[in-house]
Amino acid sequence: MSATLHRLGASRTPSLDPMLALTAHDMNLVNQTILARMQSDIPLIPELAGHLIAGGGKRMRPMLTLASARLLDYSGTRHHRLAAAVEFIHTATLLHDDVVDSSDLRRGRRTANIIWGNPASVLVGDFLFSRSFELMVEDGSLKVLKILSNASAVIAEGEVNQLTAVRRIDLDEQRYLDIIGAKTAALFAAACRIAAVVAERPEAEEASLDAYGRNLGVAFQLVDDALDYVSDAGTMGKDAGDDFREGKVTLPIILAHARADAEGRRFWKDAVEGRRDSDADFAEAVARIRDTRALDDTLARARHYGQRAVDAIGPFAGGAAKDAMVEAVEFAIARAY
Amino acid sequence: MSATLHRLGASRTPSLDPMLALTAHDMNLVNQTILARMQSDIPLIPELAGHLIAGGGKRMRPMLTLASARLLDYSGTRHHRLAAAVEFIHTATLLHDDVVDSSDLRRGRRTANIIWGNPASVLVGDFLFSRSFELMVEDGSLKVLKILSNASAVIAEGEVNQLTAVRRIDLDEQRYLDIIGAKTAALFAAACRIAAVVAERPEAEEASLDAYGRNLGVAFQLVDDALDYVSDAGTMGKDAGDDFREGKVTLPIILAHARADAEGRRFWKDAVEGRRDSDADFAEAVARIRDTRALDDTLARARHYGQRAVDAIGPFAGGAAKDAMVEAVEFAIARAY
Numbered sequence: 185m186s187a188t189l190h191r192l193g194a195s196r197t198p199s200l201d202p203m204l205a206l207t208a209h210d211m212n213l214v215n216q217t218i219l220a221r222m223q224s225d226i227p228l229i230p231e232l233a234g235h236l237i238a239g240g241g242k243r244m245r246p247m248l249t250l251a252s253a254r255l256l257d258y259s260g261t262r263h264h265r266l267a268a269a270v271e272f273i274h275t276a277t278l279l280h281d282d283v284v285d286s287s288d289l290r291r292g293r294r295t296a297n298i299i300w301g302n303p304a305s306v307l308v309g310d311f312l313f314s315r316s317f318e319l320m321v322e323d324g325s326l327k328v329l330k331i332l333s334n335a336s337a338v339i340a341e342g343e344v345n346q347l348t349a350v351r352r353i354d355l356d357e358q359r360y361l362d363i364i365g366a367k368t369a370a371l372f373a374a375a376c377r378i379a380a381v382v383a384e385r386p387e388a389e390e391a392s393l394d395a396y397g398r399n400l401g402v403a404f405q406l407v408d409d410a411l412d413y414v415s416d417a418g419t420m421g422k423d424a425g426d427d428f429r430e431g432k433v434t435l436p437i438i439l440a441h442a443r444a445d446a447e448g449r450r451f452w453k454d455a456v457e458g459r460r461d462s463d464a465d466f467a468e469a470v471a472r473i474r475d476t477r478a479l480d481d482t483l484a485r486a487r488h489y490g491q492r493a494v495d496a497i498g499p500f501a502g503g504a505a506k507d508a509m510v511e512a513v514e515f516a517i518a519r520a521y
Numbered sequence: 522m523s524a525t526l527h528r529l530g531a532s533r534t535p536s537l538d539p540m541l542a543l544t545a546h547d548m549n550l551v552n553q554t555i556l557a558r559m560q561s562d563i564p565l566i567p568e569l570a571g572h573l574i575a576g577g578g579k580r581m582r583p584m585l586t587l588a589s590a591r592l593l594d595y596s597g598t599r600h601h602r603l604a605a606a607v608e609f610i611h612t613a614t615l616l617h618d619d620v621v622d623s624s625d626l627r628r629g630r631r632t633a634n635i636i637w638g639n640p641a642s643v644l645v646g647d648f649l650f651s652r653s654f655e656l657m658v659e660d661g662s663l664k665v666l667k668i669l670s671n672a673s674a675v676i677a678e679g680e681v682n683q684l685t686a687v688r689r690i691d692l693d694e695q696r697y698l699d700i701i702g703a704k705t706a707a708l709f710a711a712a713c714r715i716a717a718v719v720a721e722r723p724e725a726e727e728a729s730l731d732a733y734g735r736n737l738g739v740a741f742q743l744v745d746d747a748l749d750y751v752s753d754a755g756t757m758g759k760d761a762g763d764d765f766r767e768g769k770v771t772l773p774i775i776l777a778h779a780r781a782d783a784e785g786r787r788f789w790k791d792a793v794e795g796r797r798d799s800d801a802d803f804a805e806a807v808a809r810i811r812d813t814r815a816l817d818d819t820l821a822r823a824r825h826y827g828q829r830a831v832d833a834i835g836p837f838a839g840g841a842a843k844d845a846m847v848e849a850v851e852f853a854i855a856r857a858y
Contacts, residue, residue, distance in 0.1 A: 224678055224681075225678070226678050226681045226682045226685065227685075228681055228684070228685050229678065229681055276647075277647075280643050280644065280647060283639070283640070283643055284639075284640035284643055284644060285640075302620070302621075302639070303620070303621035303622075303684055304681065304684060306617050306620055306621055306643055307617065307621060307677055307680045307681045307684060308677075308681060310613075310614075310617060310650070310673075310676075310677040310680070311674060311677035311678060311681065313647070313650065313673075313677075314670055314673035314674035314676075314677050315674050317654055317666070317670035317673070318667075318670045318671060318674055320670075321663060321666045321667045321670050324663055326658060326661055326663070329654070329658045329666065330655075330658045333651055333654035333655045333657075333658050334655060336647075336650075336651035336654070337648060337651035337652050337655055339647075339651075340644055340645075340647040340648035340650075340651050341561055341562070341563050341566065341648060343644045343647070344561075344563045344565055344566055344641065344644045344645060344648065345563045347565070347640055347641060347644060348563065348564075348565050
């Protein structure tokens with residue numbers, strides 16, 4: 185490892201393209217595994233799973249496994265199967281999330297629960313989750329199994345934590361960070377860490393890649409949550425204001441509420457508890473978030489975690505993989521501007 | 522192994538008590554693991570999971586792991602953790618099943634989805650499923666992991682298969698057997714098989730225990746399905762007629778439909794498709810099932826699989842464990858009389 189210095193905030197517009205190019209060949213092989221292993225004699229399973237899997241996702245998590253393996257100059261093929269397992273865990277989580285949230289739109293398309301119903305989404309999610317463990321067992325590393333089974337339990341805990349926090353204006357920043365650390369960052373971290381396991385690198389490198397993924401995951405989710413107050417359906421595949429109307433307390437609301445006067449706090453309490461969900465109410469929410477600089481500071485928090493992600497891989501040798509991983513962080517944050 | 526001959530149909534009333542007594546000490550240790558490992562910092566998780574886990578289930582599947590280990594004179598402790606993992610898989614499946622079926626009653630108590638809602642049931646199910654894999658990883662046997670991850674995938678496939686067959690009068694006996702083989706018998710088989718893995722027995726003994734569990738599972742499910750046409754809420758924890766009113770096509774209906782005249786077939790098609798769901802319709806269904814001997818022959822099928830279960834463990838040495846395992850099969854079948 186040789187130290188290099190990367191600072192966020194380069195002038196050009198950052199892009200995910202370098203990481204996509206870096207991992208394109210490997211991703212083809214991962215996609216073959218994904219397609220082969222979502223098959224079943226029960227036609228509804230590949231039909232429903234394929235809708236989501238072929239539905240234009242960025243494959244961010246398996247891509248992180250592949251990029252991390254490139255960073256370590258890993259020359260084997262074990263990571264292809266494991267990257268598919270990671271994507272299956274993620275897909276299962278999305279299927280169940282959309283049932284839990286009663287979502288009707290994801291990545292700009294109708295959700296599986298709307299097309300095939302909640303029961304099918306729950307059960308096909310269970311199938312993909314089981315299949316992901318079968319893939320891991322075929323690989324045969326108990327260490328990888330431990331990392332990913334733990335990540336799965338943490339994700340489920342985070343989802344339950346989020347569920348019990350919904351419509352509660354007393355959710356504070358730390359609990360919010362706990363939730364996104366579990367429901368989003370844990371799988372980002374695991375996806376990166378397992379590359380170090382298959383490459384048989386020392387524990388310190390595992391920890392560095394874990395930290396890169398974890399901090400990127402937190403930054404990624406913070407920006408997603410910010411985008412709900414600036415984006416529209418065209419750029420995100422979900423409508424701006426969705427979180428607001430569902431009473432989801434995310435960092436923009438937590439900060440705006442904490443900085444508000446008594447009248448502002450009443451507005452946020454009413455909004456989160458479902459008594460303010462018109463378009464005019466959402467416009468007022470956006471204005472209040474702007475006036476309290478809550479959006480700017482949510483993004484400042486995201487940059488903080490992004491910088492930590494970049495610094496976590498600082499010790500690794502420079503090159504195309506490292507450059508792509510740094511730019512992926514910059515891209516994750518720049519989405520909001 | 523020394524061969525002994527067991528035939529079903531002894532005169533006394535068979536009981537699960539010998540198996541309960543055989544496994545009581547071990548089951549205490551399994552229960553401690555279950556209680557310890559369903560804990561979480563998120564209070565809703567142990568609260569919801571505890572409702573079902575403490576809700577008076579027979580712990581049939583972990584009991585089969587423990588009884589099988591006794592049959593093999595296994596003297597270690599690994600099976601305690603693995604039996605807990607088996608119960609967690611089963612509990613996760615029940616939580617998701619009740620969401621899928623919109624059930625409101627299980628084992629005579631209100632279901633978790635009614636008390637805490639579908640989202641919580643889906644997510645706590647996911648948590649228990651992840652936790653079961655963590656327990657298996659702690660045990661460290663890739664062979665056990667393979668058996669149980671495969672069983673989990675097969676269960677989910679079976680559930681989807683059943684979902685796509687609901688309200689379809691053209692479901693035939695073979696597809697019905699495929700469904701119950703996957704959704705019920707696969708975990709019974711795996712629960713028994715893993716005992717042979719931890720006891721480091723040859724493949725043939727693994728296969729024998731797998732066959733015992735699988736055939737018992739099919740018999741068990743056949744009797745459950747028959748009980749829907751003879752039982753009441755007091756004996757089963759669910760109401761007689763539940764399957765009928767949900768349009769679930771089980772073997773009693775398949776046989777009654779196959780043996781009916783044109784008018785009878787019209788009745789069954791109407792019933793399964795939801796146009797016959799009054800108490801009078803259910804009484805007519807019970808009469809038609811009786812008149813076609815569909816219930817008797819469903820139970821005859823159950824006895825066939827029960828006999829296969831008993832014969833599968835024929836080669837093992839006789840003793841308290843084997844006697845208890847034979848009587849458990851007799852008990853499973855006698856429930857319907």
